[in-house]
Amino acid sequence: MSTPNEPTQNPDLAGAPTVAAGPALPARFEHLELLEKWWLRVGTALLIVFVSVVFIDAMRNSTKHSHGATVLDPTKVTMTAPFDKPGVYRNADGSYDAVVVAYTFGFMPREDIVVPHGKQVHFKVTSLDVVHGFQIPGVSNVNLEVIPGHVSEVTQTFTKPGRHLIVCHQYCGSSHHFMVSHIRVLKPGETSDAPANPNTTSGHHQAKENA
Amino acid sequence: MTGTVDSPVRELGADDMSRSEQLRRLPNRELRLGRAESRLVLTHVITALTALLLGGIAGLLQSLQHSGRVDLPEWLGYYQLVTAHGLLMAIVFTTIFIVGFFYAGMAIVTDGELYESPRTLAWVAYATMIIGAVLVVIPVLAGEASVLYTFYAPMQAHPAFYIGLALFVIGSWIGGAAIFRQYAMWRKAYGAPTTPLFAFMAVATMLLWQVATLGVALEVLLQLIPWSLGWTPTVDVLLSRTLFWFFGHPLVYFWLLPAYTAWYLVLPKLIGGRVFSDNLARLAFMLLLLFSVPVGLHHQLMEPGVSQGWKLLQVGLTFAVVIPSLITAFSLWATMELAGRERGYGGWFGWLRGLPWRDARFLALMMGMLVFIPGGAGGIILASFNLNQVVHNTMFITGHFHLTVATAVALTFIGTAFWLVPHAAGRRVTPRANRWMLAQVWLWVIGMTVMSTAQHVVGLLGAPRRTKWIDYGPNEPIAHSWDPYQMAMAIGGTILFVSVVLAFVLVIYLAVKAPRETATEPRAEFPLADPPRNGLDVPEWLERWRLWLTILGVLIVSAYAGPIMEIFNNDSVGSKPVQSFKGSEGGRVLPSTAASSDGVKVSPLEPAATATPPVGEALGTKVGVELGEDGGKLFVRTEQPSVAAGTVTFEVENTGAMPHELVVLKTDTPANELPLAEGGVAKEDGRVGGVDPMSPGADPMYLTLDLKPGNYVLLCNVPGHYGMGQYVAFTVE
Numbered sequence: 001m002s003t004p005n006e007p008t009q010n011p012d013l014a015g016a017p018t019v020a021a022g023p024a025l026p027a028r029f030e031h032l033e034l035l036e037k038w039w040l041r042v043g044t045a046l047l048i049v050f051v052s053v054v055f056i057d058a059m060r061n062s063t064k065h066s067h068g069a070t071v072l073d074p075t076k077v078t079m080t081a082p083f084d085k086p087g088v089y090r091n092a093d094g095s096y097d098a099v100v101v102a103y104t105f106g107f108m109p110r111e112d113i114v115v116p117h118g119k120q121v122h123f124k125v126t127s128l129d130v131v132h133g134f135q136i137p138g139v140s141n142v143n144l145e146v147i148p149g150h151v152s153e154v155t156q157t158f159t160k161p162g163r164h165l166i167v168c169h170q171y172c173g174s175s176h177h178f179m180v181s182h183i184r185v186l187k188p189g190e191t192s193d194a195p196a197n198p199n200t201t202s203g204h205h206q207a208k209e210n211a
Numbered sequence: 212m213t214g215t216v217d218s219p220v221r222e223l224g225a226d227d228m229s230r231s232e233q234l235r236r237l238p239n240r241e242l243r244l245g246r247a248e249s250r251l252v253l254t255h256v257i258t259a260l261t262a263l264l265l266g267g268i269a270g271l272l273q274s275l276q277h278s279g280r281v282d283l284p285e286w287l288g289y290y291q292l293v294t295a296h297g298l299l300m301a302i303v304f305t306t307i308f309i310v311g312f313f314y315a316g317m318a319i320v321t322d323g324e325l326y327e328s329p330r331t332l333a334w335v336a337y338a339t340m341i342i343g344a345v346l347v348v349i350p351v352l353a354g355e356a357s358v359l360y361t362f363y364a365p366m367q368a369h370p371a372f373y374i375g376l377a378l379f380v381i382g383s384w385i386g387g388a389a390i391f392r393q394y395a396m397w398r399k400a401y402g403a404p405t406t407p408l409f410a411f412m413a414v415a416t417m418l419l420w421q422v423a424t425l426g427v428a429l430e431v432l433l434q435l436i437p438w439s440l441g442w443t444p445t446v447d448v449l450l451s452r453t454l455f456w457f458f459g460h461p462l463v464y465f466w467l468l469p470a471y472t473a474w475y476l477v478l479p480k481l482i483g484g485r486v487f488s489d490n491l492a493r494l495a496f497m498l499l500l501l502f503s504v505p506v507g508l509h510h511q512l513m514e515p516g517v518s519q520g521w522k523l524l525q526v527g528l529t530f531a532v533v534i535p536s537l538i539t540a541f542s543l544w545a546t547m548e549l550a551g552r553e554r555g556y557g558g559w560f561g562w563l564r565g566l567p568w569r570d571a572r573f574l575a576l577m578m579g580m581l582v583f584i585p586g587g588a589g590g591i592i593l594a595s596f597n598l599n600q601v602v603h604n605t606m607f608i609t610g611h612f613h614l615t616v617a618t619a620v621a622l623t624f625i626g627t628a629f630w631l632v633p634h635a636a637g638r639r640v641t642p643r644a645n646r647w648m649l650a651q652v653w654l655w656v657i658g659m660t661v662m663s664t665a666q667h668v669v670g671l672l673g674a675p676r677r678t679k680w681i682d683y684g685p686n687e688p689i690a691h692s693w694d695p696y697q698m699a700m701a702i703g704g705t706i707l708f709v710s711v712v713l714a715f716v717l718v719i720y721l722a723v724k725a726p727r728e729t730a731t732e733p734r735a736e737f738p739l740a741d742p743p744r745n746g747l748d749v750p751e752w753l754e755r756w757r758l759w760l761t762i763l764g765v766l767i768v769s770a771y772a773g774p775i776m777e778i779f780n781n782d783s784v785g786s787k788p789v790q791s792f793k794g795s796e797g798g799r800v801l802p803s804t805a806a807s808s809d810g811v812k813v814s815p816l817e818p819a820a821t822a823t824p825p826v827g828e829a830l831g832t833k834v835g836v837e838l839g840e841d842g843g844k845l846f847v848r849t850e851q852p853s854v855a856a857g858t859v860t861f862e863v864e865n866t867g868a869m870p871h872e873l874v875v876l877k878t879d880t881p882a883n884e885l886p887l888a889e890g891g892v893a894k895e896d897g898r899v900g901g902v903d904p905m906s907p908g909a910d911p912m913y914l915t916l917d918l919k920p921g922n923y924v925l926l927c928n929v930p931g932h933y934g935m936g937q938y939v940a941f942t943v944e
């Protein structure tokens with residue numbers, strides 16, 4: 001074992017004075033310097049491309065993402081509009097609202113969510129209890145983390161008619177693997193019998209929209 | 212590694228070296244851990260490998276259950292296993308190995324041994340972490356903390372779980388303090404010379420850890436512990452998640468930087484090369500330190516409450532990590548190319564033949580590095596705002612971190628243990644042991660390639676992660692398309708388990724059974740590479756820790772002050788605790804026995820439940836109904852077992868800790884024999900009414916029905932609840 005007073009024992013230049021630069025690399029390694037330059041140039045260019053693609057796309061589709069600041073009391077979900085009446089509603093502009101409440105271990109409405117073909121559907125999802133997920137795999141990129149006290153929102157247009165699976169994809173408890181729902185997309189031309197959206201004006205218990 | 216590896220010591224011409232360098236290269240210079248340090252390091256590595264073995268057992272059972280071919284016994288919960296697997300692998304194995312590895316390297320590069328006070332601190336740290344880990348494991352085993360390693364509130368585990376976590380983190384802080392103290396004492400002794408590269412990397416990594424764990428410490432100490440003890444009634448869920456991911460992402464770099472340390476410093480030695488560029492390595496570590504913390508929001512892109520601008524800012528900062536990663540990739544490949552060419556292998560890729568592929572220490576590191584290439588690319592995909600919504604919470608994520616932490620990092624640590632353990636134990640590695648070690652590495656690579664590829668692909672097809680099974684019944688074509696990949700995951704997982712067991716057995720063998728060193732056959736070497744050929748000229752600014760920490764602080768404040776302000780200003784109402792992990796996970800409803808179901812049909816004519824009771828005549832007979840849980844058992848209780856026919860108003864209260872609903876069926880089927888439908892629910896034949904799920908502690912709801920004489924069943928048909936006994940017979944006379 002070394003004695004503690006011999007820093008020269010260190011393998012890693014401990015305590016050593018700065019070493020002057022050695023001879024240049026042998027000729028057969030010179031290509032490394034060129035490669036290094038191009039490696040970092042190409043890498044930086046890729047980085048700029050990645051960032052630009054993400055930013056431009058995010059700006060163009062800003063409504064698609066769930067960043068809403070709407071809050072509500074998680075213990076009063078079933079008394080707070082619009083979550084007092086989960087279901088699908090037709091908006092004046094021709095789009096639809098799908099209001100969903102997640103709970104351990106299911107979704108309200110308990111029936112299938114029925115949406116017309118080719119129309120914008122605005123999902124508004126909240127939770128009665130723990131954190132849940134809301135995912136419609138295969139036919140859409142609807143993919144939300146559902147946080148109690150908050151409203152997760154995403155907009156999607158469905159074009160594949162049929163009955164599709166909705167799953168909770170965030171662990172929520174012992175029967176999490178049973179927590180499913182369904183969305184039924186109507187055929188082109190079929191009309192939805194969704195009622196008109198009653199929640200165009202804010203009511204007494206309306207979930208609060210933060211500035 | 213005597214006798215197994217062809218690693219010629221490269222002879223340098225005298226003109227290659229400056230005089231001071233020659234002085235440091237005394238031919239018989241030997242790096243060797245002291246006795247006390249050896250004991251410390253062995254204890255850590257063997258503890259870490261034990262955690263790996265236990266976590267591996269949990270992993271194997273998980274992958275078998277998830278395949279849908281095996282059903283776990285009732286007493287062993289799937290989510291219990293996921294919790295144990297995540298904590299043992301991602302927290303216990305990694306953290307304990309990392310501090311053990313750093314103690315070893317610090318001892319070697321700063322004076323050959325640890326000073327006394329850091330050594331004592333290191334043991335205190337170990338004891339604290341073990342107590343913490345035990346406190347966490349007990350409630351997990353007892354089924355009181357199946358909350359997974361992310362423990363998202365408001366799902367609430369037993370207080371011991373959070374207290375154990377806090378102790379574990381505090382223990383790791385003490386470990387960090389041991390490393391800082393060793394560094395400070397060494398610097399003081401020599402008047403602040405250039406920091407040896409290993410010490411630089413260890414200090415940078417532990418600084419990163421101290422900063423990162425502030426987030427989870429705030430979450431656990433200020434939010435979760437008081438809340439789990441009942442001192443505070445509610446918890447701000449979004450804040451707790453944000454604090455968690457403040458920690459959760461740099462946690463990834465805390466795993467990765469020690470692996471980088473091995474790649475930068477051990478790998479060159481194993482291939483007979485040198486560190487490619489000391490300064491580049493230091494710069495890469497500093498950039499990783501800066502860009503690891505202010506990026507956690509990219510784990511929260513799919514959730515509400517934080518506005519898009521802040522998310523985008525952190526996405527941008529996440530991408531910045533590409534630069535130090537590219538620097539590292541270039542340095543490592545250049546090191547290997549130089550070493551291969553110096554051995555006389557030419558051509559574009561011919562130099563690869565010059566690498567010691569039959570040296571298990573090298574193979575483990577090399578495979579870790581190769582796997583990190585797709586792992587890193589996957590990380591860029593996940594951090595991309597838009598691609599994230601395709602794969603968020605799918606098996607793709609699982610596939611991703613099984614490449615990064617579970618291969619790049621884990622294999623590097625195992626490969627490191629393959630020399631560190633025999634070195635500390637004063638033993639040799641025989642060629643035969645090396646062959647077993649090679650087998651261990653290849654099994655891991657093969658098993659992980661199968662498992663992780665399947666996870667990535669099935670994730671792209673939409674399969675969710677963290678579910679006991681993803682077979683949602685016979686009528687779900689999308690779920691059927693996921694099935695073959697589940698099988699592949701189980702096969703890969705089984706191969707991996709064999710590799711884990713082999714790693715554990717080998718490490719124990721190397722610690723207690725391998726042949727001892729002799730006068731002619733030295734113990735396994737401690738391979739640390741020499742500095743670059745053109746010497747060491749570390750600019751002073753790279754060593755200014757305060758400067759770097761200040762920049763880090765500024766970055767953190769810029770990236771996090773805004774989102775945290777938003778969370779504080781949003782008037783949200785906190786969440787009460789929910790223990791939805793308690794209770795049975797439900798038996799598997801086999802497709803052949805399950806009735807086909809096209810959704811629960813609730814007649815629109817059904818009377819709706821109301822928040823206020825009807826008055827006078829309309830009230831009829833009032834019957835109190837209580838829904839809740841008693842330990843793991845769920846119940847429906849009625850004030851009386853029967854009632855006279857006519858108008859009846861059920862006053863329904865949820866006194867439990869999870870949502871329940873009430874379904875009223877008129878049926879002659881005994882209450883415990885209702886036919887099952889898909890999805891863990893009973894068929895609702897004869898339904899006359901119901902109350903939608905009520906959150907725990909919600910105000911009572913009133914359901915008024917006109918009941919005819921006959922037999923009724925009152926049940927809660929929230930998925931799984933009927934199976935857990937939440938039903939009661941009721942008679943109308």
